[in-house]
Amino acid sequence: MARLTGKNAIITGGARGIGAAIVRLFTAQGANVTVADVLDEEGAALADELGPTARYQRLDVTDPAQWRAAVEAADQAHGPVSLLVNNAGILAVGPITDQTPESFRHVVDVNLYGAWLGLHTTAPSLRRAGGGVVINISSTAGLMGYADLGAYTASKWGLRGLTKSAALELAADHVRVCSIHPGPIRTPMTAGMDDSLAARQPIARYGTPEEVAAMALFIAADATYSTGCEFVVDGGATTGSVILTTMSTGEA
Numbered sequence: 679m680a681r682l683t684g685k686n687a688i689i690t691g692g693a694r695g696i697g698a699a700i701v702r703l704f705t706a707q708g709a710n711v712t713v714a715d716v717l718d719e720e721g722a723a724l725a726d727e728l729g730p731t732a733r734y735q736r737l738d739v740t741d742p743a744q745w746r747a748a749v750e751a752a753d754q755a756h757g758p759v760s761l762l763v764n765n766a767g768i769l770a771v772g773p774i775t776d777q778t779p780e781s782f783r784h785v786v787d788v789n790l791y792g793a794w795l796g797l798h799t800t801a802p803s804l805r806r807a808g809g810g811v812v813i814n815i816s817s818t819a820g821l822m823g824y825a826d827l828g829a830y831t832a833s834k835w836g837l838r839g840l841t842k843s844a845a846l847e848l849a850a851d852h853v854r855v856c857s858i859h860p861g862p863i864r865t866p867m868t869a870g871m872d873d874s875l876a877a878r879q880p881i882a883r884y885g886t887p888e889e890v891a892a893m894a895l896f897i898a899a900d901a902t903y904s905t906g907c908e909f910v911v912d913g914g915a916t917t918g919s920v921i922l923t924t925m926s927t928g929e930a
């Protein structure tokens with residue numbers, strides 16, 4: 679049975695990677711989906727492939743006017759928005775001493791300010807829908823620190839905090855707000871990273887976009903008593919260290 683029939687979803691960064699997997703799953707589950715991205719060709723091709731319940735909308739998440747246009751268009755097409763996935767994100771790698779102020783601000787603009795703008799602009803529509811769900815795609819970098827990812831880590835911790843404030847503010851309107859914290863997932867964002875990144879995790883492989891999408895569906899459709907929560911999809915990467923265990927058994 680379809681789990682999201684009649685829902686109206688906006689998924690930012692929906693043209694590829696994790697966002698595209700969420701677009702595909704939510705569409706298959708009966709939702710009307712706005713694929714919102716700056717990759718016009720890929721986003722439009724995905725929407726065309728999925729048929730009339732999916733539509734592409736150009737949306738640079740850092741632009742308030744584009745957000746207003748996107749929410750209005752989604753509303754006109756399918757009624758008030760009941761699902762928002764703030765998934766658009768970018769990465770900049772390098773030590774804090776080398777990163778330029780412009781680069782820092784750009785990462786925080788897309789990953790944090792873009793999600794804030796999404797909440798800010800979509801909240802009235804979610805209220806008119808009588809409630810809904812917002813899913814913010816943070817990261818394990820929103821749960822711990824990463825060297826050489828200062829801006830990214832700051833933005834993803836910020837997104838985790840924003841999730842909690844929004845959950846408190848919107849609960850009375852029956853809007854749940856949760857964050858997902860993926861570990862290493864094979865997408866265009868991680869295309870240049872080798873397999874060793876995941877090799878020491880309990881589940882020693884990269885995750886798939888579909889595994890993150892499955893968590894998004896669970897939050898959207900099943901997790902009716904969860905708000906302000908962190909849902910981790912990381913192959914156990916943030917579970918802890920095995921160093922003491924190996925020391926006590928005498929292993930190297």
Ligand code: NAD
Pocket residue numbers: 690691692693694695696697714715716717737738739740765766767768788792815816817818859860861862863864865866867868
């Ligand atoms: P990706 O690069 O494949 O996809 C990101 C999408 O966001 C792209 O379609 C891109 O065009 C879009 N985007 C970028 N800037 C935008 C903007 N200003 N406005 C609208 N769209 C914009 O990356 P992904 O791996 O699918 O990442 C999706 C989300 O998951 C990101 O927030 C990322 O930080 C997070 N995440 C990814 C991983 C991973 O290992 N891949 C791990 C943890 C968290």
